[in-house]
Amino acid sequence: MLLVKDWLLEFVSLPKTATDEEIARRLSLSTVEVEGVRSGGGLQDWHDIVVGEILTIEPHPNADRLRIAHVHCGNKKKPLSIICGGSNLAVGMKVAVALPGARVRWHGQGDPILLEKTAIRGVESDGMICASAEISLADVFPSCAEHEILDLSALAAPAGTSLEKALPAHTVFEIDNKSLSHRSDLWGHRGMARECAALFAAPFHDKKMPALPGGTGRSLTVTVSDADLCSRYIGLAVDGVSYMSSPGWMQERLSAAGVRPISALVDITNYVMLEYGQPMHAFDFDAIAEKENAHIIVRRAQEGESIRALDGGEYVLSSDSLIVANQSGPIAIAGVMGGLTSGVTESTTTVVFEAAHFAPASIRRTATKLGLVSESSRRFEKDLDPELPRLAMARCLQLCAKIFPQSRVSSAVRDVFRPRPQSRPIVLTREYIERRLGIAFPLGRMVTLLKRLGFGVRAGRQSIAVDVPSFRRKDVMLPEDILEEILRLAGYETVPSALPRVALSVSHPDTLRAVCRDIRHHLSLRFAFHETYTYAFSRPQTVRAVGHSVDDYVKLANPLSEERPLLCRSLIPNLLEVLERNQQKEKRHAYFEINRVFLKESSYPSIPSDHSPVVPHQPLLWAFVFGSRDDAKRFAFCTDAMKATLSFLGWNAQLGKVSSLSLFYPNRSAVIMVNGVGVGAIGEIARATRTQLGIDEPTVACEIDLSLLAKQSRDVLRYVQPSEFPASFRNVTFVIDERHSYDAIARALACAHPLISVFEPRAIFRDEKKVGKNKKCLSFHITYQARDRTLTSEEADRAHASVVDALAKKFSAAIRS
Template identity: 30%
Template structure:
């Protein structure tokens, strides 16, 4: 919110200096971002009129001007392109000193004397424009001090507002906070009702229920829309960051900035009536003031004109007016409107169309529902005083049952003291709340406080305590260290903590990535992982519209950005949550670990030849994580849509007879890599973190004092039989005497027919109570051999 310092002081008289005012605003939560001083040190600068302008005899770009100062005529040599006879502009007379330290003296320019300087807005420090002389209105009083005419010096102050302080999107709203903080009072806003002089009006029909519970309007006929905006109004708009456009538009902007109510002016002659307010219909279109034609749906509020088949959309409620009904210099009859739109009906609608308007910004955060009538009366008075015209009656359509009504809030004296840690005098509490415009009634234990209709943010006792704290002064609240003892909680031994997981991957040359938990829905569709995605009600942008169901899309996108910037070797990991819709309750949230790798296994060096990272390299990294938790992983063929067929696997954790699927590991599908504009292979994994890092509590056990026995066996099995399946069969058949099973050879070639493979394994047997005999060992080996042959069609290799 940007505003003029002088404008604010008109609403709240205060003796605070500019620096003190800025410091006070920041201290009470209205953080000042910028203060731009305007028109300092303009003594000796007057309003002047160029009587004549002749070409300089010795310079093509200079003119010799005779300038009326109101006290005589002086000669000025000027190089401004817009210098011309009849122009009224600022003149710095001899002896004046302009902002920046420029002293004005009599001088000769190419042999012609000059007694002063005609000035641009930039030279005067009132605007950055330096393209030519500052052109003043034709009725500007020649000879008057410029500072007096333009109400200078002044300052343009910009503050940053939190979303709950919608009441401060107006000069008058800020004035209440300043009055409370500086022990002053807000000047009364005297807006007397305008009496109707004609019966002309426009019927309004409300069909949007609670979304638009109030709509006010008035017809003004016979005005002169070509009347220039008065200097005092144009300057206040300009110093508030708004460019003056035309009188009718400027009046609506001025009222919005001063009291906080957005308004709109329709050209009455373009309306047939009645004017309606309803939800738009799917597929309806309208052309907005900026020339953009937009397609609407049921979420938008439409302002319509006419009835039946002739009804048309003439404005987008709470966001922007329509092009066809706009006011122009030819407008003679106008229909002013001011309405109350519920915030929920406006939030996010502008962003859906790529629009951001001052009206939408205010309505999204909440506007005082009592302002529309006041705004119409104020704007009417301004238009009549400046442009003339004949007003009709103020008409109002309302749905009282849907209008918000402030509710009283109880403030307890003891609660206030306990929360703030200090006692605030009753008189100070009542002064602060009263200065903020709240109605205060004393009670035995505190106060009964009713907020004004503009303060949507005050609903509970803590809101009132916050108001008192910020106005009384946060710096006056004593600093007290909390007392008590903190209970130290030992880390759980049943899981590997996240910090250890991070260190483990960092030690294996990975960098951690942190991505948004919300992503573009198109990403998930590209990965065929959009099922169950949770849409956001109010996304930051259209590209961040859903919660992620996988970590990999964001992680691989980060990898692709690095690869496109000449990083040929990228190794990234991420710990984060994924989300899935749950119709019965809140979305399901799962913590996962993911990694993605492209390029060589090792950084470039002379001691080893370059080799691209593959499935087994990544598997080794994953196995190292599992080893930290004492987990045994199994890998089985995967059918994930983003996976390369035959080069990826589903990952299972095996604990005794229990098997749990953790996630996926493998190479990304070439089709996906092409869509992501990646020209090298990428291997990745993504697993649920919780079951991966579970670990059993270590238990001490005595080592067997009896010797172990090893027997080696080699089986010929079909190529399609996985080692994990054979491993499970051997462990089940061998029983408790099997201490370790080692696969030490895999062979295909001479002596083994095509389509088969030879797997050689070592069985290490041991008993804790006795030495195993040859008979015991032979029985176990025979049982293992029979089981492998029976269940996998294997035969013993001799």
């Protein structure tokens, strides 16, 4: 919202200390977000930009869309000829002319650039006729159509005047609308002025509005058939108006506040809206009247009923939308936009003004549903003060009389009003205030501050009772709300900082969180993986490439783009995309992620007695991908990273049967088992999947459900007292058939002799010529040790011989050494 300082000052006398910056600062610190202050010209330097007047226009010889305008730019200068593509260019129009040397924003974008004299399609141009955005005036003079140039005809300044001087110097505060969400009273200059008065302890000058005068001559009736959605509707007819431009002062103010002047009647309603915050509407009496009688009916739309709105669009309505209608059908979408045929036109002589209070939720729903958010709907949805329509209507009549001296109210005042129930005063006790603020705040000071804001306050010895004025009834309902008023006005520094004193409580170790942390640290520090965050959303083509069906996925109703409409069921698809993305610049590909996925087939554990809608199961997964050309090491590295990490955490992971996941080679994948429970899978990505994803490097992926894992019991580390007696070491190398797995050999070795204390593999070697086809050669380093004596060399030899013998027998191993 744009706040014009002059306008503000009509309602409040601010002290001399209230400079523009100070006003902005105080508003920011106590009330709303001020995004910027603009004074005088604007946001850019306007040297060499002057007001010009179009004398003649001729077509451009070489371009259909361009024309040559001859522009009067002051008495001292010859008329300039300027090439222009403006769609609204007209003889007699006043325009902003940028002369060579000026700075303009090309197509309204980027930083201003230096304008030079150039030829456009073979014809010299002496300058440029600017659109509002090109000279940073888009906020003040928004353009309606494409290729529209800025029309300055309303300015009094003669041709040749510099733009700086020609434009009225208004100080304008830009207020962030979001910060006004809860303050329906601040959506107009009057409300803001009242707030400023409170901030600066300055007098607020409200305009005294007389009671609405009824008139005669026109028959106007108002029926509100749905009082729940419309608690107040004031309508009255005014004769003696006509189609004309509004006076310069009004156009200037509207422009400064960012609203485009249209015609006097429309401008009056907009002016009142910007001043009081109350949207108004003007109907053409003759357009809505039937048989000399205008009967306005405020009702819900019938299902499928439609209306052509002022913006030219045809809108189909449903029964939860409120409309304003006459006997034959809708004439306005209540609070959102007027109808095209019922509005004021060039032939309007009698007007019906509307000022109403509509139910905010309904307005919001309708505007959202129709995609038709307007200045009006934006205000109504904040729940305006029901007292406001009367004041606004009175102000409207005042302006009308000023602009159309012949005008007069020509119907009875129709004011259908269902007042809100009286609200009870909010009582704050001294004790409550002290407990909530943490300090004893003097009641007297509270009374002063609240009164400044327009609250009625009665102070007792131990408490105050606050009457909330109707314009704050929406956002001030509780004692807490009153505290906020006090704090923001007194300044938050009034309350000192203190740390709470709380009782010690037992600690609640969170296994899952600790596990996640350890996995992260292990994988990144020990196994050199990069921790990655990917989106919770997946691409359909990636999901299909890993063999999933899109039907199994939870889907977004309103994805940002159609690219990622699916909620992840696995972290692997997105991780594979990461690998693909980095494959050109990296030699080693190691990425992992710990995050939630979303499974619709089961539900998130709910809290006892929770009746809110059930949400899908969202287990925490840990996944990693590792790409490498080294066939022998790729898989072993990944199983080691997985097993060693889990083992550190106390889980002994085993590779179970082949994983059924189709993204893996069937022969190079396995289910990961912990305590006999399948907690995940590991495997090498099948070529078909890789090709679809554009991944060149052979890749292994692993995924484990941590939520499931955390439920498994963990091994406690078992300590063994080191033997006091020295150990003996022996090596064995043997060739064995491929069908014997390393695991089977290791298991056999582990129980091959009681004197074996540890053994470790030293080499696994394959070579068709040296070792043989389908054979492998293994070397082990074995440690023999007794707990009660030093082994003699003979004892160690005997033990080793029996181990070698056992291997030879069990696996038909050919012993090499």
